[in-house]
Amino acid sequence: MELYDVMRTTAAVREFTDDPLPDEVLRTILDNARFAPSGGNRQGSAILVIRDRSTREALVGLTVPGARRYTAQVLAGEIPWNPVRPTSLTEEQIAATEVPDRFTEPLLRAAVVLVVCVDLSAVAAIDQDLDRIGLISGASVYPLVWNILLAARNEGFGGTITTMAVAEEPAIRALLGIPDQYAVACVVPMGKPVRQLTKLTRAGVEDLARLENWTGGPLS
Template sequence: MELNEVMRTTFSARAFTGEPLPDETLYRILDNARFACSGANLQGWRVIVVREQEIRRQIASICADTFRYYRAQEIAGEVPFNPITPTEVDPSEAARTDLRYPMLGHFDDVKKVPVVLVITLDLRVVTAFDLNQARIGVISGASIYPFAWNILLGARNEGFGGVLTTFLANGEKEAQSILGLPDHYAIAAMLPLGRPVKQLTKLKRRPVESFTTINRFDGAPFKP
């Protein structure tokens, strides 16, 4: 496929056909994804291919608890887990919220979710230039998310798809124990992969002029 087409048609696929994703194809996807950039080219990623049903059930349970809180905040009109605006949602209210995320109910079924990848990052090799800022850090993500996105681009190029989820990170301590993950490894994402039930080709995104300005944040919109 042409690069532009891959970039413009890689979407968040959450429903898959029963077709398996062969190991040879998954290896090829990861083999291409590894050429992503990372700080000082230290390539601190570690990928866990989760196949055991019980492990899948356990991580799905962790994600479900987080997603209920996420949904409760959405219903309340909040931006979920926002670092600027504290939530006013009561935990008991969140616990009663409908999950409405069918994929989590099928995590132990390889016919519904063929591949589950947990993407982790070795914090010992991360440079975080915003370490001393009085806000949540974002810089370290530059050393892992290009790799994660490359996986999704690679999957699309092979006719497959997936979705980048981060719910598991909220229960990182429990997940570390389940996955045998050392304390210095952070969970960056979980990527379910498979053949999408429907391949979307017309994605809606904001135009360049709406998010690009000249010289200053309040500068004139950038246009050709």
């Protein structure tokens, strides 16, 4: 596919056919995705390739608590898991919320599930002393994740970055034997899309870019 077509049509895929995603295709995807940048080119990422049914079921179990709070907050009109605006919901309200299948089914239905980690002993977290939530460390792993999804699209496959399970990171580490210094960046179900969305809803450049300073006009 042409690069801009890939960039403009790589949607979050959560529904998969029964088609496999063979190891050789996954290898091609990862072999191209690995050219993503990382801070200092230290390349601290690690990818666990999961096909085992019982491991997926365990990942579903670890996805549910985070997804329950996410869903409860959305239903209450809050921005879920927001670090600036804490939730006003009680534990009881969250516990009473049903988790929609879209958070869990992809992990069971996908041809393969990737758990992407990053070695925190390899990242330069330049923002670690700021009075806000850390952001920079993620930039040493998410470009790789996005490259994986772009390459998958190019090969006729798709997937979604999912993060709900990361709320239970210690249990993911224990489940998969991930060393303590690794953070889990995301869990990515991947497979052949049931349907391919090609029109994504995104803000335009005029809403995205400001000229010279915060109150500057849009890029014309």
